[in-house]
Amino acid sequence: MSVIGKEEGIEHGSMRGYRQHIYRKVPATEECGCLQALREENARKSAARQAGRAPKRAARQQWNGSRLRGASRPEADTAIRADCPTAGCGQEAVGRFPKQRAWVRIHVTGSAEPARDYCSGSCATYGIALAELRMDNVA
Numbered sequence: 732m733s734v735i736g737k738e739e740g741i742e743h744g745s746m747r748g749y750r751q752h753i754y755r756k757v758p759a760t761e762e763c764g765c766l767q768a769l770r771e772e773n774a775r776k777s778a779a780r781q782a783g784r785a786p787k788r789a790a791r792q793q794w795n796g797s798r799l800r801g802a803s804r805p806e807a808d809t810a811i812r813a814d815c816p817t818a819g820c821g822q823e824a825v826g827r828f829p830k831q832r833a834w835v836r837i838h839v840t841g842s843a844e845p846a847r848d849y850c851s852g853s854c855a856t857y858g859i860a861l862a863e864l865r866m867d868n869v870a
């Protein structure tokens with residue numbers, strides 16, 4: 732015996748009831764509570780999705796934020812490449828490799844200085860000396 736079109740037995744006010752509406756082709760209404768149940772279910776699901784995504788998004792923003800903070804320290808970078816007019820020489824390293832050909836990436840292990848890219852070997856030598864001056868004393 733088919734239940735299509737029959738409203739008796741529907742568990743109104745729940746997602747199970749809402750699915751029974753669909754199955755039986757009986758329109759769900761505000762009065763029976765099944766539309767409300769559907770809204771609550773959707774809200775719960777999207778809240779769960781938000782909660783799942785939020786930590787990642789926060790981490791990404793934090794990472795971007797620290798990158799921005801690094802870029803907003805022109806004084807430090809200017810001091811390092813004071814003797815070199817090449818744009819970007821001595822700036823903190825970004826990405827896996829130096830951006831331009833023949834540039835040199837310097838990172839002295841144990842130095843408080845971050846890895847930096849230099850436009851030439853002579854600038855890089857300067858960078859090494861600078862990094863060696865700023866060894867952290869933890870190790």
Ligand SMILES: [Zn+2]
Pocket residue numbers: 741742743744748749752759760763764765766
């Ligand atoms: Zn209902």
Ligand SMILES: [Zn+2]
Pocket residue numbers: 812815816817820821849850851854
């Ligand atoms: Zn240079």
